[in-house]
Amino acid sequence: MHEKIDTLEIRVSELESRLYLNSTNSGKPPSSDGYTRKNRPTSLRKHRYIYRII
Numbered sequence: 142m143h144e145k146i147d148t149l150e151i152r153v154s155e156l157e158s159r160l161y162l163n164s165t166n167s168g169k170p171p172s173s174d175g176y177t178r179k180n181r182p183t184s185l186r187k188h189r190y191i192y193r194i195i
Contacts, residue, residue, distance in 0.1 A: 164171040 162169065163174050
């Protein structure tokens, strides 16, 4: 029983490490990342324009 638990813990740790791989931290092409949106910073021009009006 303890052997089974040990092998399952090793497998879970390997699968968790694979879970967080994407094209930036592995050798995979960017097309394999899926359809997730990357966070882009908002433009500062919009904020400056609002302050000029006020």
